[in-house]
Amino acid sequence: MKHIFKHIDQNLDSRLEQLCEWLRIESVSGDPAHAEDCRTAARWLVDRLAEAGMQKAELVETGGHPAVYAEWLGAPGKPTVLLYGHYDVQPAEKSDGWSTEPFEPVIQGDLMLGRGTADDKGQVHAHLAAVESVLKVRGSLPVNVKFIVEGEEEGGSEHTEALIRDNGERLACDVVVISDSPMFGEGYPSLCVGLRGLAYGEVVVDGPAGDLHSGSFGGGVANPANVLARMLAKLHDDDGKVAIPGFYDDVVELTGEQREALAALPFDKAEFLRTTGSPEVAGERGYTTLERIWARPCCDINGLRSGYIEEGAKTIVPRRASAKVSCRLVADQSPDRVMDQLERFFKEVAPPEVKVSFIRHHTGRAYLGDTSAPAFVSARKALRLAFDADAVEIREGGSIPIVATFAEVLHAPCVLMGFGLPDQNIHGPNENLRVSNYHRGTRAIAALFVELAG
């Protein structure tokens, strides 16, 4: 490892330069005007992977922005690692509040600023750098390595989902490694062992055929907005628990050990309130904030609309009221089952004086890693070596649907080890990655190959 780490250390500067070259390509997947930039960014990566010594590196057409596939399969009998990431980025304009040009990356001390530094080019580049250093120093990798780097993550990975499902054999592996989630904080190398899933629907309550004059008819017909409020109020009980029948049936409860580990993390409530701007924390009674946002399911209204919503007043009984409602799920909740429960709930709590319909928007499965699996043991050792600190187990309240797809199609554990800090500002202005964490991340991936080889 010593020689590999030394090679990584010595090549840091030139690699940062190379990464900046990639960051300057505006691979904004959501903007059709940048379609060619996306392809250029993909080709750039194919070339670098080939230069790094991968046996195969190629563009894969998906129907949307191309993906990049690469493989080095020279370690028969050894585990196969699939490295997943994405080269596409969110849009960015300096006028959004950036202190520098978002597509002119700059390094200020330890801070690397620019769109894509953390999400996710910088972290994919750490994977590339690790592979290259190990190959340069040892002439071979201790494990088999495959890369799948997509260009549509910011738009929902639509074609990538299909790509994975259609290429189960080609992508077959023993472990998937992803660096696209934040660390708990500086000095806390982190393994993200859980992601929440999602069931996102919309309830629509229809009353009168058109908006009615609230003077002439108010009090004599069901007001869809009044009705909807009463229906939505029943989503939770007074303890902040979701009151949808059956909702908690399949929830994997936190073990005493897991709760202790979460409690041991230095959660800073004041910082949390500063970040959210909320007057106070809130949620399911009997759980800490970290438990609530990482390991407990919840139900949020994401949008509410009815009647007159402009300035001032209009005296109507609205004809319709609707709410977008989504549940964040944890293992082993089935998104489809929760969607069924949600629909049944709304239909059951609605009074007969209105018509209720339910729209299913989308779902995503929760993910909970089996942290006793050998891959997690190896990852912990690798992080310890690279960061000189014990890894902490964290979770992420959001969803990375592709992780559930990997788990389902490839039947392999997913190790989520990201190297950005909580202030990395992905999707916002001044997105950043610390140079030191890029560096340690590269070491960690290299160390992981060695550890996984046993």
Place this chain on the structure above:
Amino acid sequence: MKHIFKHIDQNLDSRLEQLCEWLRIESVSGDPAHAEDCRTAARWLVDRLAEAGMQKAELVETGGHPAVYAEWLGAPGKPTVLLYGHYDVQPAEKSDGWSTEPFEPVIQGDLMLGRGTADDKGQVHAHLAAVESVLKVRGSLPVNVKFIVEGEEEGGSEHTEALIRDNGERLACDVVVISDSPMFGEGYPSLCVGLRGLAYGEVVVDGPAGDLHSGSFGGGVANPANVLARMLAKLHDDDGKVAIPGFYDDVVELTGEQREALAALPFDKAEFLRTTGSPEVAGERGYTTLERIWARPCCDINGLRSGYIEEGAKTIVPRRASAKVSCRLVADQSPDRVMDQLERFFKEVAPPEVKVSFIRHHTGRAYLGDTSAPAFVSARKALRLAFDADAVEIREGGSIPIVATFAEVLHAPCVLMGFGLPDQNIHGPNENLRVSNYHRGTRAIAALFVELAG
């Protein structure tokens, strides 16, 4: 009366022609392009009032569209009747769904079609016709008569309110008569003896400083939309009663006699459901639909807004949720007091994890006529004479704020006797007035003068 009625009968055709002349003037008060038309319509009325024999008839400048004032005060010792109406109309285009040109009034059998036929030129013209016939036949009126006809009713009577307050002495009277409300139905001459008031506010619930990612933060902070729904759900109890503390304190309950009278009206539930398009009637338990919309206060959400309200899905915890909430009031509820109650209610039911603010939009007092007053007795007799049917007492769920102003400033009862039918379509396409009801209305006003003189 016989001679007066005969004169009214004989002059019907020429009067309809005259009315059509007035209807052709596009006195749309809300459109600055029609300001001159409004003035023309006012002058037209001044001239006709003078021709009819009023002692004084003049334009009154208001700061907005002018009002028309006229008086005939030749009956010393007799009561003074103030006839109120408005000459301004709502905008109308044939393309809105009219079967004829809205400002080219036509008479098809008994149906007079055109903007302003019912609201309110046609009914003001019936007042004018009654005065003229009585003066032509008798040479004098049996009571003193004043007209105040404004040109800003469709825009809220802003300047008229001030005009009334500033001219209490000039407008002094024993009874105000207004024909600007519908009859219960064909063959049901109606006295509208109650109007509901209004207290219209808006509650705003603020949580996070900005919209949050519902994955990263959902379940850990109070969601303003979830909170607002729970707050709004508490506005009513399970019996459909408004649950705001103190809300019913000042409500004048319906007497047994009043309930019997309302129950005796041939309310057509199927027709009501067709009109509203609601699947079913609903409201405060223990009351009929007519009681609910006419004589009971209620609380309606008029608008709801939070978070993402476009098509599709966005996974956010919204930073804010707001609801426009208005209460329809009955005598003797104080709009200001209800507004206070509403604000206190929202502040008290809100949890500490959000900030709640309350905006006061506007208020209007309810009106309940003392139907035992002599003016109502006279009005009933006059309607009986004119329509050959007993008058029914109805109420109106909406507010006519000017009525409360009259009651407050002039301390006179307001007799609301309108001659349009429920299908008169004021503000909509194909506004209409039945010729027969215009005719009977003219008779009723003339008869009222005689009855009031005693």
